[in-house]
Amino acid sequence: xxxxxxxxxxxxxxxxxxxxxxxxxxxxxxxxxxxxxxxxxxxxxxxxxxxxxxxxxxxxxxxxxxxxxxxxxxxxxxxxxxxxxxxxxxxxxxxxxxxxxxxxxxxxxxxxxxxxxxxxxxxxxxxxxxxxxxxxxxxxxxxxxxxxxxxxxxxxxxxxxxxxxxxxxxxxxxxxxxxxxxxxxxxxxxxxxxxxxxxxxxxxxxxxxxxxxxxxxxxxxxxxxxxxxxxxxxxxxxxxxxxxxxxxxxxxxxxxxxxxxxxxxxxxxxxxxxxxxxxxxxxxxxxxxxxxxxxxxxxxxxxxxxxxxxxxxxxxxxxxxxxxxxxxxxxxxxxxxxxxxxxxxxxxxxxxxxxxxxxxxxxxxxxxxxxxxxxxxxxxxxxxxxxxxxxxxxxxxxxxxxxxxxxxxxxxxxxxxxxxxxxxxxxxxxxxxxxxxxxxxxxxxxxxxxxxxxxxxxxxxxxxxxxxxxxxxxxxx
Numbered sequence: 001x002x003x004x005x006x007x008x009x010x011x012x013x014x015x016x017x018x019x020x021x022x023x024x025x026x027x028x029x030x031x032x033x034x035x036x037x038x039x040x041x042x043x044x045x046x047x048x049x050x051x052x053x054x055x056x057x058x059x060x061x062x063x064x065x066x067x068x069x070x071x072x073x074x075x076x077x078x079x080x081x082x083x084x085x086x087x088x089x090x091x092x093x094x095x096x097x098x099x100x101x102x103x104x105x106x107x108x109x110x111x112x113x114x115x116x117x118x119x120x121x122x123x124x125x126x127x128x129x130x131x132x133x134x135x136x137x138x139x140x141x142x143x144x145x146x147x148x149x150x151x152x153x154x155x156x157x158x159x160x161x162x163x164x165x166x167x168x169x170x171x172x173x174x175x176x177x178x179x180x181x182x183x184x185x186x187x188x189x190x191x192x193x194x195x196x197x198x199x200x201x202x203x204x205x206x207x208x209x210x211x212x213x214x215x216x217x218x219x220x221x222x223x224x225x226x227x228x229x230x231x232x233x234x235x236x237x238x239x240x241x242x243x244x245x246x247x248x249x250x251x252x253x254x255x256x257x258x259x260x261x262x263x264x265x266x267x268x269x270x271x272x273x274x275x276x277x278x279x280x281x282x283x284x285x286x287x288x289x290x291x292x293x294x295x296x297x298x299x300x301x302x303x304x305x306x307x308x309x310x311x312x313x314x315x316x317x318x319x320x321x322x323x324x325x326x327x328x329x330x331x332x333x334x335x336x337x338x339x340x341x342x343x344x345x346x347x348x349x350x351x352x353x354x355x356x357x358x359x360x361x362x363x364x365x366x367x368x369x370x371x372x373x374x375x376x377x378x379x380x381x382x383x384x385x386x387x388x389x390x391x392x393x394x395x396x397x398x399x400x401x402x403x404x405x406x407x408x409x410x411x412x413x414x415x416x417x418x419x420x421x422x423x424x425x426x427x428x429x430x431x432x433x434x435x436x437x438x439x440x441x442x443x444x445x446x447x448x449x450x451x452x453x454x455x456x457x458x459x460x461x462x463x464x465x466x467x468x469x470x471x472x473x474x475x476x477x
Contacts, residue, residue, distance in 0.1 A: 031273030033137055036264060037130055037477060043265040044129055050122035057115035064107035070096040071327075086333040086347045095327030095354065099318070106315035113308035117301045124297035129263065130477050134467040136260045137272070138460040143256060144274045145456040147249040153449045154242050160427075160441060161235045168232065238442065278459045280409065283466045285399050286473070293391045295474045302384045309380060313373035320366035325356035395472050402465035408458035412451050419448035 041047065073093045080087035258268035286292065293299055328351060335347030360366065423444045470477060 031271075033134065033477075036133060036137065036272075039264045039266075040129055040133055041126065044263060045265055047122070047125055047129055050118070050125045054115065054118040054122050057111070057118040060111040061108055061115060064111050065104050067104070068097045068099075070094060080334065082336065083333060085350070086336045088331055088333050090332040092330040092332070093327060093354070094330075095325050095356065097323050097325045097356075097358075099323055100321035101318075103315055103318040103321075106311050106318060109311035110308050110315060113304045113311060117304040117308065120297040120301035120304060124301070127297060127471050127474065131467055131471040133260070133263050134477060135464050136256065136263065137274070138278075138464050138467075140253065140256050140260060140272060140274050141278060142457050142460050143249055143253045145460075146453055147246060147253070149449050149453045149456075150242055150246050150249065153445065154239065154246070156445050156449075157235055157239050157242065157442075160445070161232065161239070163427075164231050164235060168229065235442075278456075278463060280459055280462055281466060283402070283469065285402060285469055288392055288395060292395075293388060293472070296391060296472070297474065298387050298391070299384065302380060302387060306377060306380045306384075309373055309377045313370060313377075316366060316369035316373060319369070320360050320363065322360060323358040325354075325358075327354040327356070328352065329354050391472060395469070398465055398468040398472060401461065402469060405458050405462035405465050409455060409462060412455035412458055416448065416451040416455050419444060419451050423448045 071094070073095075075091040075093075077089055077091075080089050082088075257270075257272050260272055261268050261270050264270075331350040331352070333347060333349050423441070426441045426444055467477060
């Protein structure tokens with residue numbers, strides 16, 4: 001008995017693990033917004049361009065931080081020059097110039113800060129790309145919901161059409177005559193001219209009967225057959241227009257899908273996964289403070305550019321100081337046969353250390369470079385203030401969109417529930433024949449679906465606004 005219970009427990013555990021595995025596999029969605037963002041981060045051409053520019057900027061750091069190339073000069077005498085120590089055949093000079101102390105470091109600092117600025121530009125491009133992808137994805141969700149609700153409306157119209165057709169064919173109380181003519185089709189050319197269309201019952205051959213007193217007193221006037229046929233025509237007009245809208249939405253979806261796939265750098269016809277319903281994540285938008293946008297890539301980039309300009313000013317200041325050159329001069333000397341030059345030094349090569357100094361006496365260009373750096377720094381400060389103000393304005397716009405979408409979600413959810421209840425009551429009344437309010441049915445039906453669509457659009461707008469705020473606040477999507 002114990003063994004049987006143990007075996008049953010093992011089987012239960014195995015089944016539980018299998019069900020858990022199936023549920024996890026069902027939850028894993030390779031085609032999701034997060035996966036699309038990951039694909040775009042690897043494949044988007046604009047982002048790859050910024051990454052290549054950043055890598056190119058990094059390669060400038062060792063370029064400006066290296067010493068100038070040494071200069072080697074070689075001179076050969078076609079006819080040996082006679083010297084006291086022998087005959088000189090060639091002269092070799094090697095010279096290395098050294099900038100003033102700290103010049104190379106300032107140049108490296110300038111290029112390092114510029115590379116960091118390129119990196120922040122890449123980060124801003126990435127953040128904007130992710131926002132564009134989310135905006136496009138939620139736009140596709142809007143189109144899907146619009147198409148879904150339009151098809152739902154189409155089903156309702158077909159239902160109303162069948163109800164109207166049933167009422168048109170069936171005898172109705174309170175009528176004084178019933179037509180014996182067959183029901184004309186909607187495309188009949190003489191349907192509107194038939195005199196037998198004046199009654200709601202067109203499929204019966206019963207003769208007209210005199211109503212009783214109770215029926216004549218308690219019965220409201222009923223619509224004629226022509227009115228019922230007109231109702232059918234109106235419903236068919238609505239159906240045709242709705243089918244055209246659905247076809248238009250299909251075209252819009254193809255265009256939006258192609259635009260979305262362009263961000264991912266893949267084929268335009270690649271299907272895009274769109275969920276049936278969107279979640280509304282909780283988000284608390286912080287108040288604007290002076291330090292709210294300090295991590296924004298654009299402001300960080302401007303800070304690095306400012307540091308780069310300051311390093312450039314230090315560099316051009318040191319460039320106005322002399323450069324020092326150190327080198328050596330090597331003279332190749334052969335022995336002379338002249339007995340007058342016979343000495344111990346005859347034929348010995350000569351080595352002469354050399355030093356040189358540049359004289360930066362033309363100061364106008366150095367002053368102009370310093371003034372250029374000062375103006376660039378001033379422009380950078382102004383750009384920082386302008387960018388910060390622009391971010392604040394954009395943040396207020398995103399906050400307004402966020403609050404508006406949140407308010408609309410709550411409003412249209414209530415409106416949708418009320419209109420659904422009203423629509424249900426009117427459809428029941430219309431189906432039982434206790435009401436002739438086809439206009440009311442169609443109007444409330446349109447209102448109900450319109451509120452449902454507006455609610456779903458508000459949910460999408462809410463998510464777009466959250467993505468916008470996160471993009472400004474440099475938070476991960």
